[in-house]
Amino acid sequence: xxxxxxxxxxxxxxxxxxxxxxxxxxxxxxxxxxxxxxxxxxxxxxxxxxxxxxxxxxxxxxxxxxxxxxxxxxxxxxxxxxxxxxxxxxxxxxxxxxxxxxxxxxxxxxxxxxxxxxxxxxxxxxxxxxxxxxxxxxxxxxxxxxxxxxxxxxxxxxxxxxxxxxxxxxxxxxxxxxxxxxxxxxxxxxxxxxxxxxxxxxxxxxxxxxxxxxxxxxxxxxxxxxxxxxxxxxxxxxxxxxxxxxxxxxxxxxxx
Amino acid sequence: xxxxxxxxxxxxxxxxxxxxxxxxxxxxxxxxxxxxxxxxxxxxxxxxxxxxxxxxxxxxxxxxxxxxxxxxxxxxxxxxxxxxxxxxxxxxxxxxxxxxxxxxxxxxxxxxxxxxxxxxxxxxxxxxxxxxxxxxxxxxxxxxxxxxxxxxxxxxxxxxxxxxxxxxxxxxxxxxxxxxxxxxxxxxxxxxxxxxxxxxxxxxxxxxxxxxxxxxxxxxxxxxxxxxxxxxxxxxxxxxxxxxxxxxxxxxxxxxxxxxxxx
Numbered sequence: 001x002x003x004x005x006x007x008x009x010x011x012x013x014x015x016x017x018x019x020x021x022x023x024x025x026x027x028x029x030x031x032x033x034x035x036x037x038x039x040x041x042x043x044x045x046x047x048x049x050x051x052x053x054x055x056x057x058x059x060x061x062x063x064x065x066x067x068x069x070x071x072x073x074x075x076x077x078x079x080x081x082x083x084x085x086x087x088x089x090x091x092x093x094x095x096x097x098x099x100x101x102x103x104x105x106x107x108x109x110x111x112x113x114x115x116x117x118x119x120x121x122x123x124x125x126x127x128x129x130x131x132x133x134x135x136x137x138x139x140x141x142x143x144x145x146x147x148x149x150x151x152x153x154x155x156x157x158x159x160x161x162x163x164x165x166x167x168x169x170x171x172x173x174x175x176x177x178x179x180x181x182x183x184x185x186x187x188x189x190x191x192x193x194x195x196x197x198x199x200x201x202x203x204x205x206x207x208x209x210x211x212x213x214x215x216x217x218x219x220x221x222x223x224x225x226x227x228x229x230x231x232x233x234x235x236x237x238x239x240x241x242x243x244x245x246x247x248x249x250x251x252x253x254x255x256x
Numbered sequence: 257x258x259x260x261x262x263x264x265x266x267x268x269x270x271x272x273x274x275x276x277x278x279x280x281x282x283x284x285x286x287x288x289x290x291x292x293x294x295x296x297x298x299x300x301x302x303x304x305x306x307x308x309x310x311x312x313x314x315x316x317x318x319x320x321x322x323x324x325x326x327x328x329x330x331x332x333x334x335x336x337x338x339x340x341x342x343x344x345x346x347x348x349x350x351x352x353x354x355x356x357x358x359x360x361x362x363x364x365x366x367x368x369x370x371x372x373x374x375x376x377x378x379x380x381x382x383x384x385x386x387x388x389x390x391x392x393x394x395x396x397x398x399x400x401x402x403x404x405x406x407x408x409x410x411x412x413x414x415x416x417x418x419x420x421x422x423x424x425x426x427x428x429x430x431x432x433x434x435x436x437x438x439x440x441x442x443x444x445x446x447x448x449x450x451x452x453x454x455x456x457x458x459x460x461x462x463x464x465x466x467x468x469x470x471x472x473x474x475x476x477x478x479x480x481x482x483x484x485x486x487x488x489x490x491x492x493x494x495x496x497x498x499x500x501x502x503x504x505x506x507x508x509x510x511x512x513x514x515x516x517x518x519x
Contacts, residue, residue, distance in 0.1 A: 113372075116371075120366050120368060120371075121364045121365075121368040122368050122369075122370055122371070125364055125369075125370075126370075128328050128330065128357050128360075128362045129357070129381060129382040129386075130354040130357050130358055130382065130385045130386045132350075
């Protein structure tokens with residue numbers, strides 16, 4: 001495909017996603033609200049992602065601590081290890097890594113499930129059953145994704161810090177209280193709040209892209225595979241773009 | 257039999273449902289639908305009377321499924337009207353469309369059972385979505401009744417993946433029946449089934465017509481199914497109502513395009 005056509009296809013898809021998002025807000029704010037399905041999706045998306053987020057968070061905290069320690073020892077600031085790891089995890093690594101893991105698990109699942117429902121006519125069946133499939137399938141999933149990711153990030157950060165505490169104690173001897181006081185006492189408003197707020201946007205982006213790819217899936221089973229795959233790739237890229245924008249905004253606001 | 261000019265008409269046309277005082281539940285006039293440059297339906301006309309089984313006969317890809325999707329509002333026609341119970345489907349607002357859909361069942365070619373739900377949940381889904389005020393006991397009774405009607409009373413707690421192709425078709429039919437529709441649209445109900453199961457489904461369609469007093473449009477190119485289920489057959493060729501008549505009338509037609517279906 002020539003570059004011009006590729007660029008045109010990119011613009012078309014961007015426009016389609018923007019329309020999809022506008023439809024999401026329009027339909028999501030009008031009754032009837034699908035609370036029961038929303039709760040089910042919160043369970044599916046949030047609770048079922050917890051083990052993966054916890055495991056990766058723990059390993060991330062442990063490994064980061066062990067790899068940072070030698071450099072800090074060289075500069076004679078090994079005592080600052082909990083502070084540095086804490087800030088890195090809470091401000092950047094925790095939200096971004098958790099969002100990427102979340103995108104890998106949830107965006108692909110949304111793409112595959114909705115894509116499969118599309119090609120097997122289940123979405124049409126829902127429509128002729130008097131159900132608005134967009135509200136029932138898309139609005140609930142995107143809302144659940146937006147609400148669950150921040151909670152997962154908080155839990156992931158906490159587990160990551162625990163991993164870091166164990167990492168500190170492999171080579172040293174620091175009490176649990178001292179470690180957490182050193183981490184928490186040095187946190188500022190600008191460390192925690194922007195990092196927390198951006199996770200809502202990560203969750204929203206993962207939900208929108210996963211659902212968009214699945215809902216508009218075509219070309220049978222091959223299309224379902226493509227939908228799942230491209231949902232993960234695009235969601236991951238968008239997470240980095242949102243992160244880039246948020247860091248610029250917090251910088252302008254003097255929160256960095 | 258009625259044929260659109262210039263084809264030679266066959267004598268002894270079936271009674272016109274409208275002339276017989278049987279107001280059509282579906283009336284389609286000049287329906288056109290294209291996808292890009294590909295014209296699928298080209299000024300298609302059709303009337304379906306109460307409790308009448310009309311089979312739409314045509315080759316694959318000629319627009320049979322597009323036609324019934326226009327009737328139920330899943331696709332919007334480019335021009336022309338599809339009236340159901342006297343209302344133009346394309347002009348209905350969301351609530352009116354939902355009310356109309358509660359009276360029209362749709363059996364999908366792929367069955368379209370919700371594969372994450374049990375058979376019971378599949379059957380209860382349309383009831384819950386249409387806000388039908390029923391106690392759980394009444395819902396259970398209705399689920400049992402439609403499952404017995406399709407001969408699968410023991411499958412309520414099974415998942416769709418545990419069922420054979422014929423059983424899935426019956427469950428999809430049960431889901432269609434649970435709202436007691438006045439019209440049922442069947443999209444190739446016997447496709448993908450072995451001949452014996454296909455005949456069973458065809459017999460079930462006629463039983464349902466008699467038991468539930470439904471009007472039906474049956475999309476098919478399975479001639480066993482067509483013979484068993486049709487009160488009237490409409491042949492769809494080049495997007496138009498090419499010919500219509502009873503099975504016997506069309507079978508004896510000398511027109512090569514019609515005759516090819518009966519060979």
